[in-house]
Amino acid sequence: MEPLLSVRDLKMHFPVRGGLLLKSIGAVRAVDGVSLDIAPGETVGLVGESGCGKSTLGKAIVRLSNPTSGSIVFNGRDITTLGRHAMRPLRSELQMIFQDPVESLNSRLSVRQIIEEPLVIHSRGNSAWRRQRVDELLERVGLPKSAAERYPFEFSGGQRQRIGIARAIALEPKLIICDEPVSALDVSVQSQVLNLLLELQQEMGLSYLFIAHDLAVVKHISDRVAVMYLGKIVELADADTIYQNPRHAYTRALLSAIPEPDPRLRKKRILLEGDVPSPINPPAGSAFGHRVGHARYEETIGMDLGLAELEPGHWVAADPCCLTPEDWEKVKSESTKS
Amino acid sequence: MSDEEPLLEVRDLITAFDTDAGLLRAVDQVSFQVKRGRTLGIVGESGCGKSVTAMSIIRLLPQPMGKVLQGQVMFKGRDLQKATDVEMRKVRGGEIGVIFQEPMTALNPVQRIGKQLSECFLLHTKMSRKEAWEASIEMLRLVRIPAPEQRIGDYPHQLSGGMRQRVVIAMALACKPDLVIADEPTTALDVTVQAQILDLMKQLQKEMGMSVILITHDLGVIAETCDEVVVMYAGRVVERAPVAELFERPLHAYTRGLLDSMPKLDTPRKSVLPTIPGMVAGLADLVPGCRFCQRMGREGPVLRERPMFEEIHPGHWVETCPNCFEEPA
Numbered sequence: 001m002e003p004l005l006s007v008r009d010l011k012m013h014f015p016v017r018g019g020l021l022l023k024s025i026g027a028v029r030a031v032d033g034v035s036l037d038i039a040p041g042e043t044v045g046l047v048g049e050s051g052c053g054k055s056t057l058g059k060a061i062v063r064l065s066n067p068t069s070g071s072i073v074f075n076g077r078d079i080t081t082l083g084r085h086a087m088r089p090l091r092s093e094l095q096m097i098f099q100d101p102v103e104s105l106n107s108r109l110s111v112r113q114i115i116e117e118p119l120v121i122h123s124r125g126n127s128a129w130r131r132q133r134v135d136e137l138l139e140r141v142g143l144p145k146s147a148a149e150r151y152p153f154e155f156s157g158g159q160r161q162r163i164g165i166a167r168a169i170a171l172e173p174k175l176i177i178c179d180e181p182v183s184a185l186d187v188s189v190q191s192q193v194l195n196l197l198l199e200l201q202q203e204m205g206l207s208y209l210f211i212a213h214d215l216a217v218v219k220h221i222s223d224r225v226a227v228m229y230l231g232k233i234v235e236l237a238d239a240d241t242i243y244q245n246p247r248h249a250y251t252r253a254l255l256s257a258i259p260e261p262d263p264r265l266r267k268k269r270i271l272l273e274g275d276v277p278s279p280i281n282p283p284a285g286s287a288f289g290h291r292v293g294h295a296r297y298e299e300t301i302g303m304d305l306g307l308a309e310l311e312p313g314h315w316v317a318a319d320p321c322c323l324t325p326e327d328w329e330k331v332k333s334e335s336t337k338s
Numbered sequence: 339m340s341d342e343e344p345l346l347e348v349r350d351l352i353t354a355f356d357t358d359a360g361l362l363r364a365v366d367q368v369s370f371q372v373k374r375g376r377t378l379g380i381v382g383e384s385g386c387g388k389s390v391t392a393m394s395i396i397r398l399l400p401q402p403m404g405k406v407l408q409g410q411v412m413f414k415g416r417d418l419q420k421a422t423d424v425e426m427r428k429v430r431g432g433e434i435g436v437i438f439q440e441p442m443t444a445l446n447p448v449q450r451i452g453k454q455l456s457e458c459f460l461l462h463t464k465m466s467r468k469e470a471w472e473a474s475i476e477m478l479r480l481v482r483i484p485a486p487e488q489r490i491g492d493y494p495h496q497l498s499g500g501m502r503q504r505v506v507i508a509m510a511l512a513c514k515p516d517l518v519i520a521d522e523p524t525t526a527l528d529v530t531v532q533a534q535i536l537d538l539m540k541q542l543q544k545e546m547g548m549s550v551i552l553i554t555h556d557l558g559v560i561a562e563t564c565d566e567v568v569v570m571y572a573g574r575v576v577e578r579a580p581v582a583e584l585f586e587r588p589l590h591a592y593t594r595g596l597l598d599s600m601p602k603l604d605t606p607r608k609s610v611l612p613t614i615p616g617m618v619a620g621l622a623d624l625v626p627g628c629r630f631c632q633r634m635g636r637e638g639p640v641l642r643e644r645p646m647f648e649e650i651h652p653g654h655w656v657e658t659c660p661n662c663f664e665e666p667a
Contacts, residue, residue, distance in 0.1 A: 156617055158617065186384055186555060187600050188383060189383075195613060219607065220601035221607075222607075239607055256533075257533035259536070259556065261558045261597065261602065262561055265561075271534055271537055272534070
């Protein structure tokens with residue numbers, strides 16, 4: 001099946017300026033060569049620590065920022081370098097839900113104006129039709145009709161997130177980038193919003209790129225999961241597979257760090273030392289090997305650490321620091337065959 | 339003092355805020371105990387009064403709105419509510435250390451961390467400046483900050499989030515407190531850093547033998563670190579039990595709802611998650627009766643007065659509202 005979204009070798013570098021004339025003295029390699037496909041109706045989860053570039057990737061895909069290099073093909077069309085104007089009709093098919101529903105809703109507009117705005121911009125229907133559409137959307141996301149004439153500050157976090165979702169689905173998009181949509185919510189409200197997102201996906205055939213740092217949440221909602229580390233995807237596989245059989249050392253550490261709500265399972269954790277290295281001057285070789293001080297780090301300098309298909313559909317960075325010796329042998333023999 | 343006696347005992351604490359709508363009770367008759375060397379978890383959703391409880395204990399309520407209307411906070415045999423401000427200043431940072439959620443706001447951005455750390459020693463001990471500086475380096479080493487001799491000269495913004503939280507922990511532990519109150523200490527951090535910090539706190543607790551009150555909304559963190567748990571809802575304690583007992587046999591509908599609504603790694607993918615309908619009523623609208631019945635919008639016979647808080651099994655206390663309390667078969 002033709003993917004709905006196809007990202008190839010995407011790079012998003014931001015210049016670091018310094019000195020008297022504010023010349024560019026380096027670059028933050030926020031996203032550094034990411035390739036990812038999303039099929040129609042599929043949810044791809046994107047996890048990683050803060051600063052790994054997951055939000056930047058999401059923003060680059062909806063073209064809120066201009067990628068440095070690489071390509072983004074959405075619905076068969078290359079949108080990597082489309083200008084604002086050319087991009088506008090596509091925005092109805094490509095929407096975004098943000099983490100902070102307080103900051104992402106204009107506090108001076110009523111809920112009706114907020115949800116109606118995309119319909120107005122894309123000149124859908126007349127005002128009577130739009131009125132009815134807003135009422136339908138509110139009902140769909142589980143808010144009373146009376147909410148339309150009220151203002152964002154009158155609502156709780158969970159309700160505000162529902163308003164954000166109503167706005168995102170107003171134009172019946174094909175793909176929604178969800179950037180940490182439930183991170184700011186309490187658990188009981190979080191499950192309500194997750195259920196809503198799943199229902200909408202079934203009804204409308206939506207695809208999601210679901211960005212989050214809560215691995216249990218990501219696993220619940222995703223078909224496939226990509227693990228990102230320092231601007232690169234290091235493992236990509238089916239959601240169940242990646243949790244049951246993680247192959248990359250970083251994925252294993254990330255999974256073992258989740259506190260399980262079961263006191264009998266006080267497990268021995270794989271504790272990672274230190275923090276994510278700076279994306280300004282990333283290590284020359286394996287970034288993760290560098291963090292843990294791996295013995296084979298020197299070997300990885302200059303090596304191609306791109307993704308290799310270890311099992312069908314299970315991709316992992318070909319990095320001797322992060323794989324078991326058996327997996328590494330397998331990856332090596334695969335690459336010499338092809 | 340015998341070993342049996344708790345280090346801290348909160349009795350019938352009522353804390354209210356003076357607002358335009360009158361005195362609103364954010365904490366409504368809360369009682370619990372913290373034993374020596376143990377960790378008590380306080381869990382609940384935003385606005386349930388868990389932080390206000392902590393701030394009432396150390397008397398750091400926002401002034402002039404916050405008021406403790408009633409109750410005692412017995413710490414090492416004396417009532418902190420009756421202590422003078424001068425005495426309280428000695429207790430805070432001395433016998434009771436506090437770790438706040440947001441390490442960036444808890445640290446002074448324009449002072450080097452060494453200066454902020456040595457301040458603890460200068461205020462609470464008779465050390466000289468030089469000794470305090472040396473002790474600060476030792477503290478940074480204790481919380482596993484690499485190259486503490488260099489780091490001590492850094493400003494907070496030069497450190498990562500995890501490092502900053504380590505500095506805040508170092509400050510809280512500087513004077514070897516008997517009790518540490520940690521208010522969402524890892525909420526702002528990544529899971530890998532959270533694991534580091536929780537592990538560090540556990541090790542330090544073992545080494546120094548202090549008691550900890552851990553406030554969090556994350557039941558996973560509770561399960562991994564606490565000995566006893568207090569579940570708060572709308573200003574009241576609805577359930578209190580040893581950690582294993584609470585997770586195995588939750589007796590209150592709210593506790594069960596919280597546990598069920600979390601997706602776990604073995605929850606079938608894309609299945610419908612159980613939810614708790616509705617939301618917490620505003621402080622001004624809370625009923626005197628069972629507040630979880632209010633949230634659930636239960637109809638028919640509901641309690642008009644506050645449900646009893648009873649000990650159902652040894653050490654397992656629960657609000658026995660007929661609609662919300664259920665003994666599993």
